[in-house]
Amino acid sequence: MHFQWIALRYFRETVQARSIRKASETLNVAPSAVNRQIIKIEEQLGAPLFERSSRGLKLTAAGELFYRWVLTSQGGLDQTITEINDLRGARTGHVTVACEEGIAKDFLPAIVRAFRAKHRQVGFTLQVHDMQDVVARVAEGQADLGLAFSPMPDARVRRRSQASMAIGAVLHPAHPLAVRPEMKLSDLIGETLVLPDNGFSTRQIFNAQLGGDAELLFARRIETNSFETMTALIKAGIAIGVRSQMGIAGEIARGDVVFVPFERRSFPPETVTLLVKGTRILPAAGAHFVEAVDAALRALTEESRWAAPQADSLALRPSA
Numbered sequence: 055m056h057f058q059w060i061a062l063r064y065f066r067e068t069v070q071a072r073s074i075r076k077a078s079e080t081l082n083v084a085p086s087a088v089n090r091q092i093i094k095i096e097e098q099l100g101a102p103l104f105e106r107s108s109r110g111l112k113l114t115a116a117g118e119l120f121y122r123w124v125l126t127s128q129g130g131l132d133q134t135i136t137e138i139n140d141l142r143g144a145r146t147g148h149v150t151v152a153c154e155e156g157i158a159k160d161f162l163p164a165i166v167r168a169f170r171a172k173h174r175q176v177g178f179t180l181q182v183h184d185m186q187d188v189v190a191r192v193a194e195g196q197a198d199l200g201l202a203f204s205p206m207p208d209a210r211v212r213r214r215s216q217a218s219m220a221i222g223a224v225l226h227p228a229h230p231l232a233v234r235p236e237m238k239l240s241d242l243i244g245e246t247l248v249l250p251d252n253g254f255s256t257r258q259i260f261n262a263q264l265g266g267d268a269e270l271l272f273a274r275r276i277e278t279n280s281f282e283t284m285t286a287l288i289k290a291g292i293a294i295g296v297r298s299q300m301g302i303a304g305e306i307a308r309g310d311v312v313f314v315p316f317e318r319r320s321f322p323p324e325t326v327t328l329l330v331k332g333t334r335i336l337p338a339a340g341a342h343f344v345e346a347v348d349a350a351l352r353a354l355t356e357e358s359r360w361a362a363p364q365a366d367s368l369a370l371r372p373s374a
């Protein structure tokens with residue numbers, strides 16, 4: 055037996071309003087139109103749906119059974135419509151991103167701007183953390199996706215895509231080493247360095263390169279958990295920073311600082327990695343934004359937006 059959805063909607067509104075007149079006001083149609091649809095259903099079922107009295111309408115036993123079926127069917131239709139809208143990106147949603155500071159400054163804004171131009175009803179929460187916390191928040195489902203430099207492995211997290219970036223020395227323009235096209239890490243022995251603390255991948259790569267000799271070879275160092283603080287110390291001529299270019303693109307373009315990449319034999323590159331929770335199915339807004347970030351990472355090499363002076367300083371790597 056087939057029922058028109060408009061008839062079922064009119065019936066449902068009448069039940070909830072307990073009045074054809076009130077239902078017609080909610081539906082913005084004439085009372086006679088509502089009444090006709092209800093009569094059609096009663097004729098199809100061969101049973102009255104309402105008991106009509108001066109006090110209003112009351113469902114009959116058949117009406118009670120039919121109303122329960124309508125609620126179940128209508129709920130399924132509403133869910134299907136929602137899912138269709140999700141596929142079209144029409145649903146209002148919210149995306150939570152966990153990322154590191156440099157990524158939040160130089161990489162993410164352009165992606166968010168382009169995404170919101172097409173999905174204006176989607177809201178964002180952008181959380182800035184160190185690498186370890188980015189991984190943890192994605193793994194625990196507190197963020198829909200994460201962006202981190204060379205993240206540590208976690209069985210709960212999947213690496214969707216990544217691009218490699220050269221690490222180098224960031225110097226005041228007046229520093230004698232600022233004129234070099236590239237350098238070795240050993241060239242900085244005796245210099246005062248400003249380094250990110252152990253929560254950041256650059257520091258972990260730095261420590262791994264030097265084994266147990268880091269404290270001996272680079273005793274003159276300043277540690278910080280803020281890349282903005284690191285940049286301020288470099289601009290003041292107090293120290294040389296060790297990091298990638300992402301997060302200081304503006305300062306490099308203005309000539310406030312100079313980035314000199316390390317030779318690859320001296321210091322391996324780090325990766326900018328897109329992370330998602332392995333077993334989680336994201337809502338539509340999150341899934342669409344993951345696609346946008348994935349595309350931006352894959353375009354990073356082609357556009358050479360963060361390329362160091364040598365041609366191969368930035369190369370896309372396949373996801374793990």
